[in-house]
Amino acid sequence: MADSDVGGRTVSNRRLIEAAILLVLVLLPLGSGRLFSDFYIALTLRILIFGILMLGFDLLAGYCGLVSFGHAMFFGTGAYVAALSWRYLSDSVWVGMLLGLGLNAVIGYVLGLLVVRTRTVYFIFLTFAFSQFFFVTANSWRLIGGTDGLTGIPAPTLVPGISLGDRIPFYYFSLGMLTIAYWVARRIVNSHFGRVLRGIHQNEERVKFLGYNSPLLIRRVFLISGLFGSVSGTLMACFQPFVPPSYYHLSLSGEFVMMGLLGGMGTLVGPLMGTAIVIFLGDFLSTWLKEAWMLCLGGLYVVCVLFSPEGLTEIISKLSATRLLSKLFGRGDRHTSGN
Amino acid sequence: MLLRTENISLNIGGLQILRDLNLEIAEGKITSIIGPNGAGKTTLFNVITGRMSPTRGQVWFKDKNIVGLSPFRIARLGIARSFQITNIFERMSVFENVCIAAQTNFPYRSSIFSQVSKDVATSRKAEEILELIGLEQMKNRRARELSHGDQRRLEMGMSLAIEPVFLMLDEPTSGMSPAETAATIDLIRSVGEKVTICLIEHKMNLVMTVSDKLIVLNLGGKITEGSPEEVASDERVQKIYLGTA
Numbered sequence: 001m002a003d004s005d006v007g008g009r010t011v012s013n014r015r016l017i018e019a020a021i022l023l024v025l026v027l028l029p030l031g032s033g034r035l036f037s038d039f040y041i042a043l044t045l046r047i048l049i050f051g052i053l054m055l056g057f058d059l060l061a062g063y064c065g066l067v068s069f070g071h072a073m074f075f076g077t078g079a080y081v082a083a084l085s086w087r088y089l090s091d092s093v094w095v096g097m098l099l100g101l102g103l104n105a106v107i108g109y110v111l112g113l114l115v116v117r118t119r120t121v122y123f124i125f126l127t128f129a130f131s132q133f134f135f136v137t138a139n140s141w142r143l144i145g146g147t148d149g150l151t152g153i154p155a156p157t158l159v160p161g162i163s164l165g166d167r168i169p170f171y172y173f174s175l176g177m178l179t180i181a182y183w184v185a186r187r188i189v190n191s192h193f194g195r196v197l198r199g200i201h202q203n204e205e206r207v208k209f210l211g212y213n214s215p216l217l218i219r220r221v222f223l224i225s226g227l228f229g230s231v232s233g234t235l236m237a238c239f240q241p242f243v244p245p246s247y248y249h250l251s252l253s254g255e256f257v258m259m260g261l262l263g264g265m266g267t268l269v270g271p272l273m274g275t276a277i278v279i280f281l282g283d284f285l286s287t288w289l290k291e292a293w294m295l296c297l298g299g300l301y302v303v304c305v306l307f308s309p310e311g312l313t314e315i316i317s318k319l320s321a322t323r324l325l326s327k328l329f330g331r332g333d334r335h336t337s338g339n
Numbered sequence: 340m341l342l343r344t345e346n347i348s349l350n351i352g353g354l355q356i357l358r359d360l361n362l363e364i365a366e367g368k369i370t371s372i373i374g375p376n377g378a379g380k381t382t383l384f385n386v387i388t389g390r391m392s393p394t395r396g397q398v399w400f401k402d403k404n405i406v407g408l409s410p411f412r413i414a415r416l417g418i419a420r421s422f423q424i425t426n427i428f429e430r431m432s433v434f435e436n437v438c439i440a441a442q443t444n445f446p447y448r449s450s451i452f453s454q455v456s457k458d459v460a461t462s463r464k465a466e467e468i469l470e471l472i473g474l475e476q477m478k479n480r481r482a483r484e485l486s487h488g489d490q491r492r493l494e495m496g497m498s499l500a501i502e503p504v505f506l507m508l509d510e511p512t513s514g515m516s517p518a519e520t521a522a523t524i525d526l527i528r529s530v531g532e533k534v535t536i537c538l539i540e541h542k543m544n545l546v547m548t549v550s551d552k553l554i555v556l557n558l559g560g561k562i563t564e565g566s567p568e569e570v571a572s573d574e575r576v577q578k579i580y581l582g583t584a
Contacts, residue, residue, distance in 0.1 A: 187451075187452075187454065188451055190454050190455055190456060191450060191451050191452065191453055191454060191455065192442050192447055192448055192449055192450050192453050192455055192458070193449050193450055193451045194451075194455075195435065195438065195439055195442070195455055196439060196448075196449050198428075198431065199428055199431075199439050202428045202429060202430055202431065203426065203427070203428055203429075205426065206426050206427065206428065206497075207439075208409075208410045208411045208414070209388065209410050209411075209414055209419075209420060209426075210411075210414060210419075210439065210440050210443055210497065210501055211411050211414035211415040211443045211448075211501060212411055212443070212448070212449060213409075213411050214411070217449055220451075224451075
């Protein structure tokens with residue numbers, strides 16, 4: 001888990017795969033309506049949106065080792081704040097996004113002071129408790145819609161003239177945000193801060209005795225992680241012009257944990273895959289099985305935990321897909337691949 | 340005096356672990372703390388490095404009272420320690436273990452905006468340390484794959500990488516083979532030329548050959564101190580180690 005990038009080969013292989021995936025995602029809307037229905041674009045959009053949150057989740061849970069069971073609070077706040085700003089302040093997507101980021105930064109800072117005192121199970125429960133506080137508030141506060149949530153949210157604009165209510169601009173906007181989020185997360189992981197985060201995960205005591213203020217660094221990653229969730233929530237408010245209090249619900253927080261574990265945490269790519277699987281699978285299976293589809297997901301989850309605790313990325317690296325790819329694209333580097 | 344403790348006492352649940360310890364560690368010297376099991380040696384280390392707070396007393400480091408400071412602040416003052424039970428980052432490479440310690444010397448030690456791949460200064464420092472502790476061949480191995488002796492050396496390397504002024508080693512050779520022990524003695528000697536060292540050890544031959552000064556503890560109190568020869572000829576010390584007839 002959370003291996004460093006030793007050697008240029010793994011990095012260049014990863015770049016290749018990243019570029020390929022990005023290319024597919026960029027070209028995807030061209031096939032819409034011709035090769036497949038518009039519905040798949042909507043499905044992909046959900047993956048792009050939740051993917052941003054999952055990158056932040058992975059920084060906290062995968063790299064720093066602190067699993068949050070309350071990440072929906074950042075998501076929900078990002079959605080509510082943006083929706084309110086589009087209705088009452090300005091129709092610019094940026095205003096909503098920045099206000100969401102601002103409030104979530106405050107929440108991340110204040111709650112960070114409290115959650116940093118706990119680790120492991122206590123951390124999980126404390127984050128869960130705080131997100132429940134947000135859920136109950138949103139559920140009972142009439143001013144922001146109470147149980148009904150916020151409805152009829154106007155579509156924001158990217159720049160005057162380009163409405164994000166239109167599917168295609170919104171798709172590319174979301175893809176752009178995910179790409180930026182991925183780039184930022186990757187940079188954080190490869191920074192000196194990222195290295196210390198992995199240190200905290202493996203042995204916090206040693207980190208302290210080397211002279212690092214680990215609680216401060218944990219608060220920092222908690223806040224950053226929340227900001228990713230905020231962007232995600234804002235995009236969701238744009239995607240569906242309706243923000244229900246269930247955006248704060250524990251089942252959503254639980255789904256994030258599931259996506260992370262399924263894909264393999266501490267890899268950035270893993271949680272993105274986990275997101276894609278849960279969303280795609282959820283959609284396909286629920287058309288046949290209705291509510292019972294969760295049973296399949298649960299089964300898959302159990303299999304994953306039992307046979308591949310580090311998620312699907314572990315299985316893939318065992319199958320050594322990168323070597324397979326390099327055989328497909330490269331010029332037979334069997335001689336050089338020593339290990 | 341680099342470090343001085345003043346009437347350090349520690350009680351845990353009615354048990355007195357440390358009793359009125361007054362110790363002085365001279366700059367540039369190698370001081371060893373010896374004593375039977377349960378004498379309070381490791382506890383003393385824990386008090387000095389901020390892992391535990393004493394019930395009473397002060398610890399002066401360069402005329403600054405460091406009691407009550409958190410471990411990371413004490414580490415930043417230049418006090419590095421190794422642990423009795425090997426304390427490393429098991430899933431990181433050997434190189435990265437040293438890097439995470441070495442990067443503390445630079446202002447960007449925990450920066451979000453700097454990239455480790457472009458950080459030549461830390462890498463160079465880490466290479467130096469690896470050469471010093473003789474693990475340059477193992478650089479890309481995961482730390483948990485190393486032998487016990489190599490892990491102990493790695494841990495010492497990490498403590499050295501933060502460029503301490505005062506290095507505290509808790510049984511640096513425990514579990515090592517005779518050959519590894521000999522190599523470690525050489526290492527301690529060469530490091531001791533630049534850094535003040537305080538070590539806890541059980542291996543008498545090691546203690547007698549490398550130390551400038553010995554401090555003997557028993558049941559949390561100081562029995563005696565002095566040069567290795569003085570301590571070896573002390574009757575009370577012989578009693579503790581050999582038992583009363």
